[in-house]
Every structure is written in C-alpha cells, then in structure tokens.
Amino acid sequence: MFQTLNKTIYKAFGHSIQSDIPLPELQQIDDPNESVDIVxxxxxxxxxxxxxxxxxxxxVCTETMVMFRVPDLAIFAVENGTIxxxxxxxxxxxxxxRLYILGTCMGAILLQRKILPLHGSAVVIDHKAYAFVGHSGHGKSTLASAFLQQGYQLVTDDVIAITLDHxxxxxxxxxxxxxxxxxxxxxVFGMSSNQFRPLFERETKYAVPVESYFSSDTLPLAGIFELIKTDCNQVQIRAVDKLERLPLLYRHTYRKSLLSDCGLTKWHFDMTARMSGSIDIYQLQRPLNEPTVHQLTDMVLHAIGK
Structure with missing residues (x-):
C-alpha cells in the first residue's frame, strides 16, 4: 500500500489508483487519506x-515486470501489480x-495480481453479471449498449476483471x-457523435460516458456469451460444451500473450478450469453485415430465462 500526497485518487477494478496523469474516465475517491493500491x-x-x-x-516480460515501447509515444513499465x-x-x-494506461497496462496489473482479465463488456441482469466476449469489431460493446438502452446497468467495458471466491x-x-x-x-441507437470525444487516432470510435447506467457493485458472473460474426443467414445461439470452454476463455483473455513469459500459464489454466464449471457459456453467431443487436438482446434474455 502507498500513502498519497493529497493527489487525486481514483477507483477502478476494485482498486484505488493515484496517478501523475489525470484519468477523467475513472471515478474519484473523495477521501484524501485513502490508502492507494496502484500508483x-x-x-x-x-x-x-x-x-x-x-x-x-x-x-519485455518477466514474472514481476511488463515493459513495452510505443514508438513516438512512450515507454511503459508495469511492476509487481502495484505501479x-x-x-x-x-x-x-x-x-x-491514457488508452495504453487503461488498456494494456491495466491488463498487466490485473494479471500480476492474478485477477483474470477477459476482453469484453459486462452488464447487470437480476443482480448478476453477464459478459459479452469476442474479437474486436464483433459487437461486444454494442450489445452491452443495447442492454443499457433497455435500462440495465454496465459493469465494465473492454476489460472484465474476474476473481474467484472459495x-x-x-x-x-x-x-x-x-x-x-x-x-x-x-x-443504430440514434446517437449523435458530436456529443462524444473521439478516441485518439480512431476517428470513428468514441468515448461514451454512462454514469447513470453504471453499477459500482461487485457481482457474481452468471454467464458468458461469445459473439462471432459468420456468413450465416440469421442469428444463432448454442450452448458451449465443457471441452470448448477452456479454449474459449483462453481465446478471450485480455493480453494473453503475456501469460507465458509472466509465468502465469498454469495459474490461468487452473483459474479458468475452476470457473468454467460455475457459469453458463453460450456462443452467439451473427451475420457479417446485418444489424442484429436487438435480436441478440432477445436471445440473451431468453437464454437466461428472462
């Protein structure tokens, strides 16, 4: 734990964070005496x-450090899950x-703390979390946003931090x-991009604040839905059998390339094996170029008995 010098403290992924660089995306902690987990x-x-x-x-990756360089931007180093x-x-x-701090760096922090990061979004349904995972552009955030449009709450977007209880x-x-x-x-949702900030060098992707639809509660993960774009003619859903579950969870682990060099391969296998038997996992296939988000929303709700 670190003691702060009256600087702004933020909260994310269950940890308090003090930063030399402002992080306006994160929620602030008002208590100046709050101890800090990550600096x-x-x-x-x-x-x-x-x-x-x-x-x-x-x-460069070791068991205690992840260091990488982004040309013309910065060198980043993540050490011991704390800094x-x-x-x-x-x-x-x-x-x-900030994109790299809240993305790759935070993913490395979670791995160093042995918290499983999945690449996707999660929403709250009946006081439980349901995750949408998939490759970039397959509709994870869009599906989560469709649930927000129906009054559900967001738990996380982009990186899903998962822990296990006893x-x-x-x-x-x-x-x-x-x-x-x-x-x-x-x-799709009739929202104007003029009111949102474009992400750096991604002029067609935007940061969309959702304070009024955000859940600050840690919740049990009840199900995972993998989104896949295929050449199918209509949306389809199927339950993922037990033999497919570990490869699926590995496939969608955020920054999984770090696992081997960080000495986390066995931990990752053990954790995903333990959690895979406690949740429902489905695969949602959707046509390549058709707007199907509202059909997918209905499929998810039907699958979980809503």
Missing part, C-alpha cells in the same frame, strides 16, 4: 529499456497514453463508467 508515475525509463530490450523487440511507470516521448499525446464462484469487479462505441453503433 501511476512519470519516470525516465530510457536506460532500463536499453538494458532489457534489443532492436527486434517491442516488449505503472510512463516515460513519454517529446510531444506525446496524453489522450493516447466456492469457485467468479465475481466481476466494476471498471469505470464509459463505453467505447463505433460510429455504426451510435447510428
């Missing part, structure tokens, strides 16, 4: 990067650095009240 600091990582890397590598160092290039854009029941810890939606998704 984000500016530092000069040039010598450390040269010591550990070579010209052919863009990242993120940022070494910016001259003229580095703060918005773009009974092997998985729980989802809330992230922060923001979604990332493509222009096509905004069009």
């Amino acid at each position: 984000i600091r500016y530092a000069d990582l040039t010598a450390k990067w040269l010591e550990h890397s070579d010209s052919s590598r863009t990242s 993120i160092y940022i070494s910016p290039e001259n003229g580095a854009d703060e918005d773009k650095m 009974r092997n029941i998985p729980y989802v810890t809330p992230a922060y009240p923001q979604q990332k939606l493509w222009q096509e998704s905004l069009d």
